[in-house]
Structure formats: C-alpha cells, structure tokens
Amino acid sequence: MNIRRWTVGVLAAALIVPGVAACNSESAEPTAAASSAPADPKEALRASTKELAAGNFTFTMAGDGLTGKGLVHKPSNSVQFDMSFNDGSGSSMAMEMIMIEKDSWVRVDFGELAESVPQFAKLKDKFQHIDQSKIKDSDALAVDLENPDPAGAEALFKAVTDVQKTAENTYTGKLDASGVTDSGAIDSDLVKALGDQAKALPFTAKLDDQGRLAELAIPIPAAGETKAHEIKVTYANYGKAAAAQKPPADKVIEASPETYQMFQ
Known part of the structure; x- marks a missing residue:
C-alpha cells in the first residue's frame, strides 16, 4: 500500500468538484523483555517485517508536513487512515480514507481554501464514494492488500x-535508498532531490x-528545496486491528464523473 502515491491521486480527484475549477493509533513501544529476533542485525530487521504481510495492524506516519494514523485489516479486505498535510506556509489539508473490498470513501477538509470556495466547505463533512471497479488506473489508488505495509519497510531493510x-x-x-522503488516512505522524487546523500541515510529501528x-x-x-526532516x-496491534467500517449513509455522496475521469 503506497500511501504517498495514493494520497496524491485522491487529493487530486477530490479537487475535481462539479462546477468548480481546481483553484492514536496505539503506540508500539518495544518492551524490555528479551526479543525473539535473530542474532544477526540484518536478519533481525528483515524478519521483523514478516508479520506485516499478514495485514492486520495499526500504524502511524509522520514526515515533511504529513502526519497520519490508520489500520490495515486484510481478513476483511479493509483499510482506513487519516492524514493531515501542512505546507509550512499556513495552508493545511486533511483527508480520511476508508476502503472495504471494492469500495472506497474519501473525505477531504480543504482547510483555509474552503473559506473561499463554498463547494469545498460542503465537502468537509462528506465522504465521496468511489467504486474501484470503475477505475482503469488502479495504481492511482494503490491500496494493495498483498503489500499492505504503508512504508515499505521490507524494501528499505533490503537496502x-x-x-x-x-x-x-x-x-x-x-x-x-538510491535504488529503492517500492517504499511508501521514500519516493523517487525525494531520492532524486537527495542525490548522493540517498546512498547513506541513517535510520533507527525498534x-x-x-x-x-x-x-x-x-x-x-x-537538499535543494527539501528541508531537513x-x-x-x-x-x-499486530493481529488485533479492527475491521474498517463504512461511514454513515447520511455522510456519503457519490463521486462525480469528473472524479472518475482522473483515474481513466
């Protein structure tokens, strides 16, 4: 599940409004008990991602202007997450996404922008329902429960x-990270901006x-326009995540034809 690519696609779609031009999760602190990880550090890191493939956990994410939390529940083929974006200049945006089977619901709060665009303000409390079977470019959503880790930790640990x-x-x-292509935490644009620095990124894993x-x-x-972050x-909650739930019917509107056109 590539959250970076997914959020870009959905936010772009959410901006296409009929008649308008685009103008806790519980913390996972490690305990002091003896770990069952392999003795070799590299093997321990690679083994640590195996349980993610089961697709039953909660997560939090933070990055440059982005914070979020969510859950993955592969037994019910469902995903849910909340993301907040801040560009550092005072503008902000928030998004909540729910995916169950072949259906998705997206709610976007356009922040300050909604004050000048009434249609955006109306969407603040509404979920747009998207039928994934109507989308030709499935990679635009990129919610792949066969690869449910939002950060792509397995790919990063291989590097x-x-x-x-x-x-x-x-x-x-x-x-x-220079050759990493399937991580949601570090995308190709960031790698390009970092240049040679991408070849020796420090990390801490618990x-x-x-x-x-x-x-x-x-x-x-x-690096360049990328600030340090x-x-x-x-x-x-490995094995204990709850299934995502559909939003209340009175909070749902159907996605517009313009929204679907974004993914054709």
Missing part, C-alpha cells in the same frame, strides 16, 4: 548497508518483544 544492535530491540545503521517492527525513523537531510513510522 541496509550497515547496522548494529545498539540496545535491546534497537538497531541503528545506514541504508542506500522491534517489539516478539521481534516485530515497532518503529522506524529515518532523518532526512536538507524525519520520516517516522510506528506499528502496533
């Missing part, structure tokens, strides 16, 4: 070039007492 165990359940090192990934933090250095993802 680890150096790692040490620095404390119980805690690992630090460096990774070469596992829970069963050797499962609990937290991944990657400090990103300043930290990408941080946490995972919790």
Whole structure:
C-alpha cells in the first residue's frame, strides 16, 4: 500500500468538484523483555517485517508536513487512515480514507481554501464514494492488500548497508535508498532531490518483544528545496486491528464523473 502515491491521486480527484475549477493509533513501544529476533542485525530487521504481510495492524506516519494514523485489516479486505498535510506556509489539508473490498470513501477538509470556495466547505463533512471497479488506473489508488505495509519497510531493510544492535530491540545503521522503488516512505522524487546523500541515510529501528517492527525513523537531510526532516513510522496491534467500517449513509455522496475521469 503506497500511501504517498495514493494520497496524491485522491487529493487530486477530490479537487475535481462539479462546477468548480481546481483553484492514536496505539503506540508500539518495544518492551524490555528479551526479543525473539535473530542474532544477526540484518536478519533481525528483515524478519521483523514478516508479520506485516499478514495485514492486520495499526500504524502511524509522520514526515515533511504529513502526519497520519490508520489500520490495515486484510481478513476483511479493509483499510482506513487519516492524514493531515501542512505546507509550512499556513495552508493545511486533511483527508480520511476508508476502503472495504471494492469500495472506497474519501473525505477531504480543504482547510483555509474552503473559506473561499463554498463547494469545498460542503465537502468537509462528506465522504465521496468511489467504486474501484470503475477505475482503469488502479495504481492511482494503490491500496494493495498483498503489500499492505504503508512504508515499505521490507524494501528499505533490503537496502541496509550497515547496522548494529545498539540496545535491546534497537538497531541503528545506514541504508542506500538510491535504488529503492517500492517504499511508501521514500519516493523517487525525494531520492532524486537527495542525490548522493540517498546512498547513506541513517535510520533507527525498534522491534517489539516478539521481534516485530515497532518503529522506524529515518532523518532526512536538507537538499535543494527539501528541508531537513524525519520520516517516522510506528506499528502496533499486530493481529488485533479492527475491521474498517463504512461511514454513515447520511455522510456519503457519490463521486462525480469528473472524479472518475482522473483515474481513466
């Protein structure tokens, strides 16, 4: 599940409004109990992502101007997350997405922009219902429960070039993100902006007492127009996430033809 690509596509679609031109999750702190992770640090990191493939967990994400939380529940083929965006200049936007089987519901709060566009203000409390079977470009949504990790930690750990165990359940090192193509946390635009710096990004990973990934933090250095920031993802409630629920019927409107055209 590539959250970066998904949110870009959905936010673009949400801006296409008929008649308008586009103008806790519970923290997963590792315990002090002895970890069941492999002794070799690289193997421990790679093994820590295996449980993510089961698609039953909650997560939080934070990055450059983005914060969010959500759940993945593969047993019911459902996903739900809330994301907030801030461009650093005072403008903000928030989005909530629910996906169950072949249906998606998206609610967008356009923040300050809604004050000048009445149609945007009306969408603040409404979910647009999107029938995924009507979308030809399925990658635009990119909610793939066969690859349910929102950050793509498995791909990132395969790119680890150096790692040490620095404390119980805690690992630090460096990774070469220059060749990573299937991570939701680090996309190609960021890699391009970082240049050679992408080849030696520092990271810290924390596992829970069963050797499962609990937290991944990657400090990103300043480069060009990219300011220094930290990408941080946490995972919790393995095997205990609740299925996503449809929004109330009185809060749902059908997505417009203009919205569907964005994905054709």
